Amino acid sequence: MxxxxxxxxxxxxxxxxxxxxxxxxxxxxxxxxxxxxxxxxxxxxxxxxxxxxxxxxxxxxxxxxxxxxxxxxxxxxxxxxxxxxxxxxxxxxxxxxxxxxxxxxxxxxxxxxxxxxxxxxxxxxxxxxxxIGSGKFSKLIFLSFISIGVGVAMCVGRFHRLNSWDVFLAPKVLFSYVKEVFSPRYMPLAGLFASLHFLMIELLERKDDY
Known part of the structure; x- marks a missing residue:
């Protein structure tokens, strides 16, 4: 605290x-x-x-x-x-x-x-x-799931300039861009951002392991 x-x-x-x-x-x-x-x-x-x-x-x-x-x-x-x-x-x-x-x-x-x-x-x-608790495998799956979501959201936010609240204000536009993220143009970028999030969380979690 x-x-x-x-x-x-x-x-x-x-x-x-x-x-x-x-x-x-x-x-x-x-x-x-x-x-x-x-x-x-x-x-x-x-x-x-x-x-x-x-x-x-x-x-x-x-x-x-x-x-x-x-x-x-x-x-x-x-x-x-x-x-x-x-x-x-x-x-x-x-x-x-x-x-x-x-x-x-x-x-x-x-x-x-x-x-x-x-x-x-x-x-x-x-x-x-x-x-999740303390289960290592469950934590790994959860982190992977959240990281993928972050990767997709970062692509939608950075390249299409949409925000979190657009899920309420412009849901059709938002979901059309989410689908577009899974195209060959954006998927590698979403994967890069997802990997960056995954590695950053792992790195910060192990910052005291020395």
Whole structure:
């Protein structure tokens, strides 16, 4: 629980920094809020009592499935670095830009995306513990299932620019794009994103195994 309070304080500080110094990148904060929603839903699932399981937990789990990919999706926000010029070349070689604002943008991206990945990990582990328990094979199947869902969602979100709530606002459009993900054009990308999620969860879970 102490770790989450640390994340909350860090979130507040980073949000204040972005608003004050780099307001052009407010979209990062919106994505971070979506990552927090995924974590809060996992917290609700973890604290549902057995007698309430059939009601509340099913609703929370459905919403969690919709919002969870947003947390891991933030890793693709690194592509926005292409809009920045960190260095330039001339006849004397490479010259690096030492603008404080430029490197603050870099720092905010790294902090926010890392925070979103950590929230993604903790959200996943809370749900896994509640639904799956400690069975290794069951955990592997569950992680594979969630990773595939994340891979599909990341393709729909990044390449077709749809959001979690479009399952309610534009379900036909959303499902048409989901089907399109299983085409030769997008399936390798979905597989790449799914593998990245799977490996990242495994890596974070084993971070203390040394």
């Amino acid at each position: 102490k770790k989450i309070w640390y994340y909350i304080v860090l979130t507040i500080l980073v949000m204040a920094g972005v608003i004050l110094f780099t307001p052009k990148y407010l979209y990062l904060l919106w994505n971070l809020i979506l990552a927090w929603i995924a974590y809060l839903l996992s917290y609700m699932i973890a604290n549902v009592k057995k007698k309430e399981w059939k009601g509340k937990a099913i609703i929370f789990f459905f919403l969690w499935i919709l919002f969870y990919p947003n947390a891991f999706y933030m890793i693709t926000d690194y592509i926005h670095f292409q809009q920045l010029n960190f260095y330039s070349g001339n006849s004397y070689g490479i010259v690096y830009d030492t603008s404080l604002t430029l490197w603050m943008i870099f720092a905010f991206h790294v902090l926010i995306i890392t925070l979103a990945l950590l929230l993604s990990f903790h959200a996943y582990k809370k749900v896994e513990k509640k639904l």
